[in-house]
Amino acid sequence: MLSIRRFEERVLELFSRGELFGTTHTSIGQEAGAVAVIDHLKHGDFIVSGHRCHGHYLAWTVDYAGLFGELMGRAGGVVGGRGGSQHLHAEGFYTNGVLGNMVPVAAGMAMAEKRRGEGAIGVLFLGDGAMGEGTVYETLNMLSLWQLPLLVVVENNCYAQTTPLDLHFAGSFSGRAKAFGVDTGEIESNDVRELHSHFESIVKKVRGTSAPHMEIVHTYRLCAHSKGDDFRPAEEIETWRRRDPLRIEAARLDEESRNEIERQVEEIIHEAEQRARARPPAGARTNRVMEAVR
C-alpha cells in the first residue's frame, strides 16, 4: 500500500514539475482494496482494470520501474512506453481507459479460462462512474447466463470524475447485480486487513463455483480525479483523510517499524525511477521505419 502511495505521489510531483505529460489518474486513498483483493490471486489468474489502474498494476506485478518507464514514454516501460498511464498490458493484466469498455472483454477471457479448466479466475475492477455504461449490464447478463468465473469489484469512490454519486447513480449497486442473478455484497472499508479477510472467501467461492460475483467496496479517492482542480467539499475530504488506509494500518505498527517500512519503500521507488530514467525514449526504431516509408 505504502509503495503504491509513494509511487503515485511521485508521479503527481513529476507531472507538476513538467517532467511527465499526457494524463494520469491516481488511486491515492483507494489502495487497500487493490492490495486486499489481488493478494488472493494466483499465477494464471487475470486482472482487468480501467483508467485508475496504477494500484492494481503494482499490486499484481510490483513492477515500479516498468510503470515509471511507461509514464515517461521510455523503452522498458510496461508496453514499451507507447501506452501511457491507462493502457497497460502485461501477463494477466489488461487495462483500457475508456470506461466500461473492457467489461465484456473480461467476460470473454473468463470464458476462455473456464474452458481451459485449470481453475483460473478473473478480477474486473470498475468504479462507480463506469456503472453508467450500458455494456456493463449486457455483460452482467452474459456472466450470469454462462456462469463465468469473474469477480467484479466495484470501487465506489463516490464521484464519476467530478459528478457526485447522487447526481449520476440511481438505485443500488448490489440491486443491479441481483437483477441478473449475480451474487453480490457490499463493504465500506479502507482497512486493508478487514478487506483482505472479506475477500478471501469471495475469491475462494468464485474459484470453487466458477460463477460470477460482484462486490462493492465503498471507498474514497483522496486526490483529484486526474491532476487538475478538486471541487469536492474540503470537510468531506478531511473526513475521509481520517480514514486513510495508510493511517489505519500505521496505527497498528510501532514507530520503529513505520520508519523502517518508509525507508525501504523510499529506496524501492527511488531506485525504480532511476532505472526507468536510464532507458532511452521509446520509438527510436519506429521513427527510423517511418522515415524509410516516407
Added chain:
Amino acid sequence: MPKMNMVQALNLAFHQEMEKDETVVVMGEDVGVNGGVFRVTDGLYNAFGKERVMDTPLAESGIVGTAIGMAIGGLKPVAEMQFSGFAYIGFPQIENNAARMRNRSRGQFTVPMVLRMPYGGGVRALEHHSESKETYWAHTAGIKTVIPSGPRNARALLVAAIRDPDPVIFYEPKHSYRAFKEEVPEAEEVMELGKAQVTHEGTDLTVVTWGSMYHQTRRVVEEYMEQTGVSVELIDLLTIAPMDYKTITASVRKTGRCVVVQEAQRTLGPASEIIALINDHALMYLEAPVKRVSMFDVTMPYFSREQMFMPTPKQIRRAMSETLDF
C-alpha cells in the same frame, strides 16, 4: 465438384474448420438452435454442440467484447452480427479493443476473431438491413476488412479469416447469398487475405469493384466488350483493407483508364482511396480521370426506392464510355 450457393459454401467452411480446429467457436444472435437467420450456421449446433455454437443475448457490444476476450484467451471466435447495421452498437468494442489490442500490448496479444456481417442492398429490406459501410471498418488500423463476391471465394476467404491472427471483419454480400451457384471443391481451399483478383485481363480500361457489385459490373463489362470490342481488365478487390494497391495500380499503368464501382456511399467510400492510390502510384500513366460509380450520400432508402439509389448497369456503362472517350 458440387455446386453451391454462398450460404452453403460458408457453411461448408464452418463445418470443415470447426472439425479441424476445436478452438473455433461460433457465436451470435440465433446462430445456434435456429441456425442463423440466413442459415449460414445451419447444422453447426447439432454437429458441435452448444459450447462451440453459442446463442447469445441481443447485445452486440457484449457479443463483440466477449469474443475479443475469448480470442485473447486462446479461442478463435467467429461472431455474427445479424445485419451489418447492428454492428454500430458493437462499434466501441471493435474500435477500442479489437483493433488496438495488438498495438497496445506491443504484440504480446492478438485478437484472432472474425466478425461476420451480412451487408448490402437490393434485397428489398430497410436501412440497417441494406447498407454498405465498409469504410467504417477499413478506416480503422488493426483490423482487416474482407468482402467476398461468390460462393467459392467466400468459402476460401472465410477459412483464411478464421486462421488469421488478427481481427477480420467479414462483410457478406447478402444479395449474393442465394443469387447463384458455383462449383466449390470439397477439399480445403484457402485464399490469401489482402489480395485482389484480376478476373478478366484486358488492355484498354480497368474496372475495380467488389461484393455484390462485382456480378452486376461483370455482366455490364462482358456485354460492353462484346458490343464494342474494347478490352476491359476487371478486378475483384476481395479485401478492402489492407488494400492491394499493387494489383490495381499495375493494371492502371497498363490500361491508363479506370472506373471504380462501389455500392457504398460516395463520400470517402473505398473508391476515394483507390483513386488516391492511383494518384500515388500511376498518375503519369493516366489517359483519363478515374471515374467512380456509387450510391448517393443518403441513408439507404426503403425498398420501393432502393433501386433508384444503388449503382445501375446504365451508370456503370456510361462511366466506362466516358472514361474511354475522354
